[in-house]
Amino acid sequence: MTTAAHRPVRWGILATGGIADAFAQDLRLLGDEAELVAVGSRTAESARRFADRHGIPRAHGTWQDLADDPDVDVVYVATPHSAHHAAASLCLEAGRAVLCEKPFTLNLAQAQDLVTLARRRELFLMEAMWMYVNPTVRRIRDLVADGAVGEVRSVHADFGIAVPYAAAHRLHDPAQGGGALLDLGVYPVAFAQLLLGAPDDVSARAHLNPQGVDENTGILLGYDSGAVANLSCSLTTATSQYAAVNGTRGRIVVARDFFHPDGFVLHRDGHDPEEVRLPADPGNGYTHEAREVVRCLRAGATESELVPLDGTLSLMATLDNVRDRIGVHYPGE
Structure with missing residues (x-):
């Protein structure tokens, strides 16, 4: 077509x-x-x-x-x-x-x-x-791929918003695929996998609401390389939506809104911190x-080279793995 x-x-x-x-x-x-x-x-x-x-x-x-x-x-x-x-x-x-x-x-x-x-x-x-198509995130990915921070040893990312519990709200209702993981946690997991690939090991712990979906979740992705990704998502508290990529020769820090940022700070060993800013996203x-x-x-x-279908499948496999570990299942599964 x-x-x-x-x-x-x-x-x-x-x-x-x-x-x-x-x-x-x-x-x-x-x-x-x-x-x-x-x-x-x-x-x-x-x-x-x-x-x-x-x-x-x-x-x-x-x-x-x-x-x-x-x-x-x-x-x-x-x-x-x-x-x-x-x-x-x-x-x-x-x-x-x-x-x-x-x-x-x-x-x-x-x-x-x-x-x-x-x-x-x-x-x-x-x-x-x-x-994945945000220019700032693409710049971060390219810097990491070029070795700007050395070998990545850890990725940190969180995404939380405060949503008062209401059984019928889509974020709290299992019939509507509720829970912090799929709505918010998809971003930290996707960020980690963009930089580290699919994990070799998945650990997770969560607090579930009365209907059985997660409202506060912590995830640890492990890699045979020795790298780890420490991720979290929550419906109980608003977080900074912060992310950091830590390597053997430096780190990249996104202070806020890592899933659609317009800037970050690059710290390289032996160099002054470098603030990188790209033009703000147009519109929404x-x-x-x-x-x-x-x-x-x-x-x-x-399919897109920037958002490949195999990457989408890998991300969904990790989310399934996390849900298995925290005990969240949806009707019909």
Whole structure:
């Protein structure tokens, strides 16, 4: 599937929540590279309100109608992650390319099913791991790969927000894939695996809420090289969302918002600390992933080199491993 370079890539958005709103706003920043032509929701009313708000020409009252829209090149799946597998499968079966929010699915089995389907149909599929396409994170990755801090011995990252307990809230409800790990912990784990790869050993401990999903979780990833990753996520406290990469000859420190930073400090042995700042993300920060999808579709690629499907599967395998250790299971598993 190759999208003609002489016209915009035509997008559909599946779901109408907050992240769909933010993505729709950012698509406008791509100018003539992208055109938002359709939205789909479970109800016609919700789709129409979203379409009116963003000036979208077609509003579909079912997911299937959006998937079947012949004028859509790629669908951005923005549902809660408990519905990612169903929504992305529907779009792939209809022949649409898909950008699916993270976490990609509830578990590895669902993720493997989507990847197998996309590869069989020769369709583009990518997890919307905006951290991996963020220019600052890419700079950190490149510095580490070039040996700027020597051999990496440890990675630290945390992501916590305070969410008062409410049984029906999606973050606390197992039926909606609740818990700190999949919603927030996916970022620290993904950051560690970007720099160290898949772990050789996984340890974890968590406090579970009354419904059995994690609300405060610590993770230790071990590597045969001797490296470790010390990670945490929480729904009980707001954290700095800090990250550090520690090597044999220096370290890189991201003081805040490591999953979409605009700067970091590079400490190299024998040198003064170097503050590295890149231009702030335009809009809400989703333009980088949207532009990567456009680039891939125009090149006829079925996956992104920056967010490869094998990497998504590896990440989901680690998240499954952590859940096994902390005793979190979702309905139907």
